[in-house]
Amino acid sequence: MKTTTMRDATLESIKGPVATELKTFQGRFREAMRSSVGLVDLVARYLLRQKGKRVRPILVFLSAKACGGITERSYRGATLVEILHTATLVHDDVVDDAETRRGLASINAVWKNKVAVLMGDYLLARGLLLSLEHGDHDFLESTSRAVRRMSEGELLQIQKTRHLDLDEETYFRIIGDKTASLLSTCTEIGAASATDDAEMRTRMREFGELLGMAFQIRDDLLDYLGRRTLMGKPTGLDVKEKKLTLPLIHALRQAPRKDARKALSIVKNGADARELSWLIEFVEREGGIQYATDAAGRFAHEAHERLSILPDSPSRTALQEFVTFVVTRDR
Helix, strand or coil: CCCCCCCCCCHHHHCHHHHHHHHHHHHHHHHHHCCCCHHHHHHHHHHHHCCCCCHHHHHHHHHHHHHCCCCHHHHHHHHHHHHHHHHHHHHHHHHHCCCEECCEECHHHHHHHHHHHHHHHHHHHHHHHHHHHCCCHHHHHHHHHHHHHHHHHHHHHHHHHHHCCCCHHHHHHHHHHHHHHHHHHHHHHHHHCCCCCHHHHHHHHHHHHHHHHHHHHHHHHHHHHHHHHHHCCCCCHHHHCCCCCHHHHHHHHHCCHHHHHHHHHHHHHCCCHHHHHHHHHHHHHCCHHHHHHHHHHHHHHHHHHHHHHCCCCHHHHHHHHHHHHHHHCCC
């Protein structure tokens, strides 16, 4: 029988230690989404068809199991963060005018923006009430902090996109707020559901934050590497949306002024296939790909270090594999 290594770990193998709990979670999540209002229940059932990878519940359960054991609070915490995540996706699709989500038409495409916005609001309230009903005030504090950070990060990115003046420090703040904040909440809630050890909770919150930073940097790298790696050409979606991410930010800082001006002009005015290819080559030539890869690696290394407080267990190993998976995935 082949032994899974950290390098060849997949999300399927990583969730192995909590596979049984995830099956139980599915039913509880479905129940938490239900409503006595016909339209709300209809939209909720449609959302359940848009099956995601359940990364956030996986992190909650692995963190809980690694810190002492999965409890009823762990299930409530996993449900809370997945409802919150679903709400943010519904709202994001309205903001981005997206027509699809996970292979299906988005809520705003089917029921229009008004229903989508109200459904997102309903889910946010449903998740927060879930915490209040059971006295999980620490969960409520953590998720409220995450929602605030996610909103601030999105608005800061919109502001910077308009002026194309994003620097590295602000980029890190944006991805910390938009992505790392919720992953940090997952690992913090998981730990809090299993232990009263304050240091362990703090280390797990930090672990989630660092994991989220590495995750988003890799995601931004895949905009330059993804389709070139898999299909022979770059994606360039961030460029089309006028987003400056770490590979390009570094390249602009390193490049001769003439090339930097040309690159910014392409981002500002929109790129055709030829200009997009030039921009990809520009970023690689100026070291942006390697710089971002190294940055993701540093965050991953720090995330690994935070796990040293945990006793050896299959769940701790799975969390370590999760970090490696995040910075080596190709899609």
